[in-house]
Every structure is written in structure tokens, then in C-alpha cells.
Amino acid sequence: MTASAREKTLIYLLIALVLIVFMVPIYLILASSLKQPVDMFSQPPKFIFTPTLQNYYDLFTMRPFHLQILNSLIVALGSTAFSLVVGSLAAYAISRIKNKWINEVSFWILSMRMFPPITVVVPYYIIFKTVGLLDTPLALIIVYSTFNIPLTVWLMKGFFDEVPAALEEAAQVDGHGVIATFFWVTLPLTAPGLAVAAVFCFIFSWNEFLFALMLTGSKAQTVTVAVMSFWSSDAVQWGRIMAGSFIVLIPGMIFVLTCQRWLVKGLTMGSVKG
Amino acid sequence: MSQIANRNRNIALIFLLPAIVILFVTTIFPMLYALWLSFRNYDLSKPFIPRIFVGVSNYAEVLSSSAFLHALITTFKLMAMTLSVQLVLGVAIALLVTQKLPGMGIVRTLLLIPMMISPVIVGLVWLFLYFPELGYLNYFLGLVGISPIGWITTTGWALTAIAIADIWQWTPFIMMGTAAALQSLSPEPYEAARLDGNSRLDIFWFVTLPQLKPVLVSLLFLRAIDAFKIYDIIYVLTKGGPGDATEVISLYIYRQSFTFWRMGVGAAASFISLMIISLLITYFFKSMQRSQAMQAR
Amino acid sequence: MSSVALRGVVKRYGQLEVVHSVDLAIEEGEFVVLLGPSGCGKTTTLRMVAGLEDISAGEVEIAGRVVNTVAPKDRQIAMVFQNYALYPHMTVRQNMEFALKPQRLSTAEVKSRIAEAVRILGLDVLLDRKPSQLSGGQRQRVAMGRAMVRTPKVFLFDEPLSNLDAKLRNQVRLEIAKLHKRLGTTILYVTHDQIEAMTLADKIVIMKDGYIEQVGSPEEVFARPRNLFVATFIGSPSMNLVPAVVQITGKSVKLAAGPLTFDAPSSIEAQLRAGQKVTLGIRPSEITLVPDHASGLEASIEVTEYLGTEALLNLRIGEQDLCVQIPASSRPPLGQPTVRIDVDSRHLHVFDTESGLAILA
Secondary structure, three states, rough: OOOOOOHHHHHHHHHHHHHHHHHHHHHHHHHOOOOOOHHOOOOOOOOOOOOOHHHHHHHHHHHHHHHHHHHHHHHHHHHHHHHHHHHHHHHHHHOOOOHHHHHHHHHHHHHHHOOOHHHHHHHHHHHHHHHHHOHHHHHHHHHHHHHHHHHHHHHHHHHHHHOOOHHHHHHHHHHOOOHHHHHHHHHHHHHHHHHHHHHHHHHHHOOOOHHHHHHOOOOOHHHHHHOOOEEEEOEEEEHHHHHHHHHHHHHHHHHHHHHHHHHHHHHHHEEEOO | OOHHHHHHHHHHHHHHHHHHHHHHHHHHHHHHHHHHHHHHHHEEEOOOOOOOOOOHHHOOOOOOOOHHHHHHHHHOOOOOOOHHHHHHHHHHHHHHHHOOOHHHHHHHHHHHHHHHHHHHHHHHHHHHOOOEEEOOOHHHHHHHHOOOOOOOOHHHHHHHHHHHHHHHHHHHHHHHHHHHHHHHHHHHHHHHHHOOOOOOOHHHHHHHHHHHHHHHHHHHHHHHHHHHHEEEHHHHHHHOOOOOOOOOOOHHHHHHHOOOHHHHHHHHHHHHHHHHHHHHHHHHHHHHHHHHHHHHO | OEEEEEEEEEEEEEEEEEEEHHHHEEEOOEEEEEOOOOOOOOHHHHHHHHOOOOEEEEEEEOOOOEEEOHHHHOOOEEEEEEOOOOOOOOOOHHHHHHHHHOOOOOHHHHHHHHHHHHHOOOHHHHHHOHHHHOOOOHHHHHHHHHHHOOOEEEEEOOOOOOOOHHHHHHHHHHHHHHHHHHHHOEEEEEEOHHHHHHHOEEEEEEEOOOEEEEEEEEHHHHOOHHHHHHHHHHHOOOOEEEEEEEEEEOEEEEEEEEEOOEEHHHHHHOOOOOOEEEEEEOHHHHHEOOOOOOOOOOEEEEEEEEOOOOEEEEEEEOOOEEEEEEEEEHHHOOOOOOOEEEHHHHOOEEOOOOOEEEOOO
């Protein structure tokens, strides 16, 4: 339908409005991180101001922020790698095996996502304390995997469904074993799915707060907890909080801007009949 | 079944094993421990009282407490607010954003960003906007003549303030799923409708929306699960206050466990809310199956 | 008065012109087929008549009214789409009701129109089913029903049979023919399949690259193709083409193609020049087999294709391949290496090789 010029203008106007609503807070984070305390809440808000990197500087000097970034990275990458392996194997099994037990198992796995995290914080705390894993990246990797594995299964199952069994049968008729077929034929075809799952596992782990807060102390602290630590009992140190927030924001933004197409495909596989 | 098929199935079962074992271990142990806690008088603020088995008294206390009921109601109120607005907004924006006009791809990409931000950060930026006396939201409202609102300081507004932040973060999710669904719809019926002269509203209501229904249900279900668990944003914005105006289930549990240090009660409340959400999910699935069966007939 | 008239209709996408000044007059009740290979502009032309595409230049007239700026729903047309275009979540009945919604008819009127369409197309058992529960042929009939309830002045069909398998195609083709006979409504039909065109059309419009190559009845385009494109497009198996040169010695005009040399048909002798490069067109059905001892040319048999009632002989004479269509019973026994053939020069089509145009009497 050839929309009239008036319609087109209206659409663009509405879209501009939508963009403003959704992008302004992000801009705020960046802008505020570069503001000096005096400009932070100036009324009217200053769009032109003298930027300063002081907040970022403080971030790295008042806290071992680089170490905390490293911790977050280790936890996120660790949990992602682990969950991808375990999760895609499980997703493959669920995709290929067809009997009623599988549905029960798959439902049980997916239901792991439904636990309110707060319910298991105390038990995890006590268990990890008992085995001496408190305040280590490993503790978080384990905890995050209970969420990331089901996430991977959910994402990958759809991709595995799309690989025709005929391809695997052809490989096996040629004499390749099941495992070889899986690695050389099936898995490469689901590479986009793996990429999507990896991104979401990473982002979830990177963004997580509650377990990171409860299960880590000074050694394994992650970025989200570190940012919140600038909120002391009486004062919210906005400049540094915004600087830290922006850094926490970066991986998510990068992934969205680079992998948008894959992300949409992966997320909508389950809900939309492609 | 052929030899190959048999062997395949056995190996596939082995593939499944690691996930099952790991998930089992990592979830069953904490769950069992929490269960154990829930039957005990585990109060960290009174270290000298023995932690004895108290049967179901924790459960009884939770179920009869008005605070728990209030938390449940608050949770469902918040869910209703956020889900309904996300749905309408998400679909509306998806319709806008799937028009075949230049630049829409970039818009769709940019709009995905809020979804990928840590909820804690979302809470922080909205705290910045809501901040008493200084936050910019009231400033801009003032420009159009609205007097300042105590977003997080007034009981009347607190829940709405949280809803707004949550809607801001998750509407893109609904938009993305709906946009993908819209793009997968076959264009030919639309040509036929155009030819027959059906009005655009009719086309949306009678042709587009019914086809979107399964996707929307799916998306809403996912969002509902997450909405029930909501925690980080509230922790940052109001910590459940003012008073208990925004104390949702997860914050009620937090308060019992980490403010009053009554771990047993917290655990009992956790299981009760787990049961509630399981019931909801089962009810949901049963009604899905029922409606699918009716359609097939 | 013509039911539909196109005058100098042009379609441009930006700088690219895809339909070049089409002129066409369709009489009331005529079944007109736009025929041509993909990309020839036939569907674009149809869509311009429908109002689904803007008209870059020229006029489209329906029932005496210029409709260039008239909305599709007011053009008194209805369209049957290639992929049925049925609303997937609505029942058959609801599909038809929705098509009538913009007409704002009374409930009684809607009911009676649907009942009529159902009766004619035999849709009664299907009324409460959804498209996903129907077969391809049933879906196509529902699509026709949805068009019918609009009681249009012109039916537009956009390659309705191309999604059906061969057997179903014949069935639905028959139904369309019967429908036309029964309703007598003007039909504008687009296809790339020349069999559909030949069997259904009152008038065939052959298009190529946005131009009309020829307009005529099926007999006309079959027996008197105006150029090489039409000659080879119409007819299955397609016309044999033999390159030849005009040789004039005194009073005899011959068309020489090596061993295949014919006397030029007397009706066109005068138009031929010495040395003119021509292409001879011979329909496979117009080559006859002659017994061994008679005159005629000897050809070696490459492949024999047996089709039940007929047989196709793929022959070779010198450098030239020829296809011959004969009754199955006349086919030479297996293993026989050669046959003798003859061509009546009255059945010869002669085309000027350079222009591709037929040299007609």
C-alpha cells in the first residue's frame, strides 16, 4: 500500500517519539557519567556541559573495578561455555528423541527458569559456605548455569529441529558415527543458534545482581555489585554510579548492534512459526 | 526400529544426561535444604533459641499473614499493570516499526537495547529520573504544567513508578516478537482484503490480530514468569517501600530472610509462592491444550 | 461497449519501464487470457486493471468508466490470487463474509450471495472448515467463491492453477471453464501455461518483455502466428524450426534447407527476395510418415517417445532435428533406424529470420 506523504510523516513522528522514550535513559547514563557533580542535576538539564572523565577515574581508583570487570568476564564466559556444551547436548536429545518421557524432562528443565531466585539464595549461601566456595567465581558459574542451561536448551531446540534428520542419516549411511555426525554435520548447521545462546547466557550472567551480591565478597565481586556499592547509606554517588552503569551497559549494546538479526531469530524461534 | 535409529536414540539419551545430572544436583540440593529450613524455627536474630523442628507452623504463619497476602496482591497488581501496557504498546510499536519505510531496521535494532540492560542499571537510571526533588522526570512534567510527583516517595505512585521502569525495559521484547510474527505473515490475504476494500481497522482486528494471538500468548507467558520473580528493579527503586506499597513476593521473602532473619519463614514463603506459580503454569498449559483440542475439532 | 479497455497503458518502476503502451479491448462476457513467460508483464497488467498497482501512463476503463484513480473495491472487479490469499484463521464462510463486509449489505443479502456461490461451486461441506483443513483444489474453489460473492463485472485470475499438481490442474481448469459458461461474466486470466490459454480462452493476448506480441483466438494464434516467439510459444510439442534460404531460379521459388528443400507457398512467393534468410516453421503434427517406397525424405530416428494415444518421433536429417507427432499406432517398430517423412508445403510457416516476423499471405 502506497502510504500518503501525510501518513508517512505521522509514522516517522510517532517513531521519533518512541525512540526518544526508549533511548533517552541510555543517553542519560552516558551523559551523566561525564558530568561533574555540579552539573548532575542542574535544572534545566544541561545538554552542553564540560565533560569530565573524573567519574571513570574514580571508578578504577576507589574500587578495583578492573578486577571486578575481570571477575564478571570470567563468570560470564565460564557459565556461557559450560551451559552451551551441556545445554546443546540436551537440546539435541530433546529434539531428536520422541517419546512422552522426553516431554516431561524437557518441561522440567525449562521450568528451572521459573524459580524466583530469592528462594534459593540462602540455601546456596549455606551450601557454598560449607564447601568453601563462597566468594569465588566458580560459585556464580554454577548458580548461573541453572538458568543458562535451560535457556540454551530452549533456544537450541528450535535450531536442532530445523536440521533435517535426512542429513544425519545420510552421514551415518556413509559410515560416520553418531557423535561424529553431531559434531561435523548437525552442530555447524546450528551455529547461529549457538551464537544466540552464547550472547544471552553471557548477558544474563554479566547483568545478574542478586546472587552476585549474596554469594561474593571482596574477591569475586562482579561489576553489578560494584556499581551498587557506590550507593552508601546516605549518599548516592551518581557520577560514579553512572560511569559504572555505562560500562556494564556496553556488552549488551555491542551485542544488539552487531547480532540483532540472529538475536531476533533465536528468541522468536520458539514462539513464531518461521 | 533400525539399528542406526536404536543406536542414535541411546547416544542421544547420553547427551541428555549431563544436563539432567547437573540441573538435578544444582537445584535439588538447595531445594531440599530450603525445604528443611522451612520446617524449622531458624531465626538468625535469636542465635540462642534452638533450631527445632516446628512442623508446618512457618507455613501456617505465612498463609495467615496479611503481609504475605498483601505481597501476593501487590505482585499480581504489578503484573497486571506491566503486562497489559507492554502488550498494547509492544504491538502498537511493532506495527509502526514493520512499515516498509527506510531506516526501520535501525530503529528496530536500537529499540532492542533496553531489554539487554541489567535490571539493576535500569533501576538506577529510573531512580535518577525519579529522584526526589532533583530527578529530571518531574522537571519535564513541570514544563507541560504537571506538578511534581513523589514517584518513589508516595505510596500512591510507587507501584506505578516501578511499573513504568519495567514497561520501559520489556516492551521491546514484546515488540520484537510481534514484529517478527508480523513479518512472517503471508502478504496475499492482505492484498485480497485491500482489493475487497476492507477498512484498515477491520483488517487489523479481523486479519492481523487473530493470527498474532498464539505469538502474543507465548510472549506474555514468558513475561509473566519473569514478572512474578521481579526483584532487582524494586530493590533499587524502593526496596519494597514506602511502607510496604511495593513489597512484592520476592521482596517479602527478602524481608523475612534478611531483615528479620527468619530464614524458616522465608523458606516457607518461597515454597508457597513456588506452588502458586506452578499452579498458574499448569492451569495455563491445561487451558492451552484444551483450546488447541477445540480448534482441531 | 467493451467491458474492459486498456489504452496506452504503461507501467514504470522509477526509470525502468516494464509494460510498454498496452492497448486491449475486452468485450463483455469474453474470456481473455494474458499469456507469456515470467517477467513479460502480464501479472503487472492484471494488477493495474485490479488497482493493486498504479498506472504510470494511459487509461484503464471498466464498464465504460475510466478507473485509473478509482479504488479497487469500486471497480466492480474481483480477483482470484495465485496463492489463494485465504484468511488462514477464518472458516470458509467467514472468508466470504469478510470479503463482503465493505459492501455493507444486509445480512440477508450476504447470506443469499454466499448460498449462491456455495451452490455453484459445491462448497457446502466446506463452509465451517479453515483453509488449513482443505486440499489445494478446494482452496482454489473457495478463492473463486470469495471472488464470486462480490458479483463483479470482471473476474481477474492471477495464475490460479500454478500451485496445483497436474491432475488437479485439469480438474480445476474444467471448473473454471464451466463457471464461465454458467455465469457469463467477463474474465481476464493470467498464465504462463499455453495449454490453459488454449483450452479456456476466447481471446489470447501473448506478451513478451512488456509488449503485446499477438492478440487472437486460439485458432488464430495457433494457425497464423505473427512471429517466431508466438509460433514457438504456442503448441506442444513446439514448432520445428528450420533455417533456410530463398532461392529464386527463374519462375521457381524454393526455400532451401539442405536436404529439406521446399517450393515456397504460392501465396507468399511475391514477398520473398533472393538470398533472404528465412526460418521455416513446421508443426510436429503436420509432418506425415510415408511408406518406404514413396517419395519423401529419409530421416534417422533418434528417440521415440510413446505417450499412449500418440507418439513423438525425434528425427534427424543431416544437421537438422525434427519432432514428429503421430498416432501411436503408426509408430515404426522398435529398432527401425529410419523413416520417410513428408511435409505439405501448405502447412509451412515462413518467417523472416532477422525480424522474426511471419511472412503471411
